[in-house]
Amino acid sequence: MNLTNSNFQDIPWNDITSFGQKTMLGNPLFSVSWILGRFCNYNCSYCWPYARSNKVDHYDLDLYKKTIDEIKKQARQNGFIDFHFSFSGGEPTAYKDFLNLIEYYSSDIEPKYQSFHMTSNCSPGIKWWKRLVSKLSLLDRASVTASFHSEFANETEFSEKLLFLIENQVYVTVNQVMVPDRFYEYYDRCERFHKLGIPVTLKPQSNDTATEIVQGYTNEMIDIMQIGFPQHDKTNAVFQIELKDSNGNRYDFDQAERFNAFGFNKFKGWKCNSGYQSIIIRGNEVKRSYSCHDNSLGNLETGFKLFDNPRICITNSCVSSADSKVPKCKII
Numbered sequence: 429m430n431l432t433n434s435n436f437q438d439i440p441w442n443d444i445t446s447f448g449q450k451t452m453l454g455n456p457l458f459s460v461s462w463i464l465g466r467f468c469n470y471n472c473s474y475c476w477p478y479a480r481s482n483k484v485d486h487y488d489l490d491l492y493k494k495t496i497d498e499i500k501k502q503a504r505q506n507g508f509i510d511f512h513f514s515f516s517g518g519e520p521t522a523y524k525d526f527l528n529l530i531e532y533y534s535s536d537i538e539p540k541y542q543s544f545h546m547t548s549n550c551s552p553g554i555k556w557w558k559r560l561v562s563k564l565s566l567l568d569r570a571s572v573t574a575s576f577h578s579e580f581a582n583e584t585e586f587s588e589k590l591l592f593l594i595e596n597q598v599y600v601t602v603n604q605v606m607v608p609d610r611f612y613e614y615y616d617r618c619e620r621f622h623k624l625g626i627p628v629t630l631k632p633q634s635n636d637t638a639t640e641i642v643q644g645y646t647n648e649m650i651d652i653m654q655i656g657f658p659q660h661d662k663t664n665a666v667f668q669i670e671l672k673d674s675n676g677n678r679y680d681f682d683q684a685e686r687f688n689a690f691g692f693n694k695f696k697g698w699k700c701n702s703g704y705q706s707i708i709i710r711g712n713e714v715k716r717s718y719s720c721h722d723n724s725l726g727n728l729e730t731g732f733k734l735f736d737n738p739r740i741c742i743t744n745s746c747v748s749s750a751d752s753k754v755p756k757c758k759i760i
């Protein structure tokens with residue numbers, strides 16, 4: 429096993445007092461993480477029932493367009509004038525109007541900065557990806573987190589699509605959930621992706637309620653997830669996270685996806701910008717974040733209201749990277 433040494437293990441995790449996604453720290457950027465529905469065209473044996481459905485459960489394009497407009501209106505009232513929208517599912521590319529939705533989002537020329545992200549099984553054919561790339565041309569940044577599912581996908585075709593995206597200035601990461609029983613099989617495949625120049629992030633599997641990571645990892649496996657395939661030496665990848673300790677020292681970190689491998693996911697009592705500088709949408713529901721125990725902020729059909737200030741975290745663990753990347757600071 430050829431692990432590249434990384435200084436991530438030198439970060440004083442117990443002494444971190446503030447952190448967040450760099451694009452959201454000190455920038456007027458509002459972030460939306462949007463689960464369009466649970467429908468997925470794959471049916472992997474290991475998928476949690478809460479994560480997928482056979483039933484198409486998307487809403488009409490008009491409701492989604494109105495939602496984008498309403499989010500932007502309320503975020504602007506809070507002083508956030510730039511936007512990052514991240515789509516997932518289920519499988520977001522299975523939404524029949526997905527390309528029209530992205531076209532609508534990207535055609536707004538008012539923001540100084542707009543970016544797009546999607547988590548996908550990358551099942552559509554290459555023609556679909558060419559059409560997507562053409563819709564992204566007005567945006568400042570586009571990225572795709574790709575999940576490889578061996579029961580349904582072909583490794584060569586999957587790699588070819590990702591290399592096409594990379595050639596077209598889309599930031600790509602293969603996000604591999606490292607199921608303990610199949611850890612080394614997954615590691616070997618990730619190494620093949622990595623050798624092709626495709627960035628890879630390894631992450632621990634969460635339990636069926638997505639509140640903790642599962643048992644069964646050896647110390648070597650934890651080590652591999654903490655420092656395997658660090659993304660600072662890759663041409664199309666960047667350190668996305670900045671952390672500060674109590675002495676004001678700063679640390680760069682590649683992706684919030686890796687926080688759980690360090691057990692860095694307990695922020696109860698911290699001040700958190702979720703609900704104020706970010707929201708999540710799950711189907712019809714609008715919430716502060718996926719992990720949060722706070723009441724929902726409303727829904728797409730009858731309306732929702734963002735917080736007008738950062739609020740204290742009341743939740744024991746913050747395991748989703750969409751939640752943990754949102755700026756937070758410890759109240760000392």
Ligand code: SF4
Pocket residue numbers: 695696700701702716717719720721740741742743745746751752754756
């Ligand atoms: S659980 Fe919610 S409020 Fe708590 S830190 Fe995570 S995103 Fe913020």
